Amino acid sequence: MPCPRLDLRPHCRANDIIWQDRLTIDLDAEARIDLVLACDREGITVAERQRPNTDTTSEFEDERGSAHAPSAAGQLRRSILRGLHEGLFAPGQRLVETDLIAQFGVSRPTVRECISRLAAEGVVEVLPYRGASIRRLSTEEVVGALQLLEVCNGLASRLAAQRIDQPGNRDAFVAAWEKLRRFENGPDDYSQISARDAFYGTINRISGNRELQRIVPSIQVNLIRSSVQQTLRERFRDYKAVAGAILAGDAEAAEREARNHIARITALAKERAAD
DSSP: OOOOBOOOGGGOOTTOEEETTEEEEEOSSSEEEEEEEEEETTEEEEEEEEEEOOOOOSSSSOOOOOSSOOOHHHHHHHHHHHHHHHTSSOTTOEEOHHHHHHHHTOOHHHHHHHHHHHHHHTSEEEETTTEEEEOOOOHHHHHHHHHHHHHHHHHHHHHHHHTTTSTTHHHHHHHHHHHHHTTTTOOOSHHHHHHHHHHHHHHHHHHTOHHHHHHGGGSOHHHHHHHOOOOHHHHHHHHHHHHHHHHTTOHHHHHHHHHHHHHHHHHHHHHHHHO
């Protein structure tokens, strides 16, 4: 069957990912379309395939267990975020294109696409004549982001508790919680971060609130983690309280425990700033 012809210009948005022969368009928080492009003199031939939206950026939106491999830019993005968690990259550090090409064995377009994604997420800032660097958050910015996250986290948890017995929700949440619980005694590495993101991503999805799914990815969770976070024992104390309330369908307790978790991190950030 011949591929349909489609004028892509009306569908392109600033955050569309374009490289060589593929365009990815986000439909919503749950799905995106891959368009494989073949340009000729008559226009653009497009082979279309819809798939789950697997690229994520925040504590609520991350690993979803998709069988689809991420793009080269997506893989580089995850490597940089992993390096930020593991101390290989630090806030304020410049991201030099030639260094990234040599370190990760990728092309210049891949590096530029990755930097564009990270800049759109607020992880990287690109300044004229200085290039890209990991964004450094002030204490005021960290506290402001945490205050917003506290509200969103609490609302998502409340809604998730209310909707926990809708078809598929309990099974999805239990699977995400069991995956995270495996890290209760360590290691405290990027794999644990991915499991934590999947846990919060599941809460966000089963909340059913599209506005939360739109707002939360803009919160700079990866940068907050690089500046302040609880001990592993403290985190799992809070995760257990949130998970228990959601599974019990106790919306009030779920919101309270979720907000308390972020409030404790906010207090820790303020204490460190005062030292």
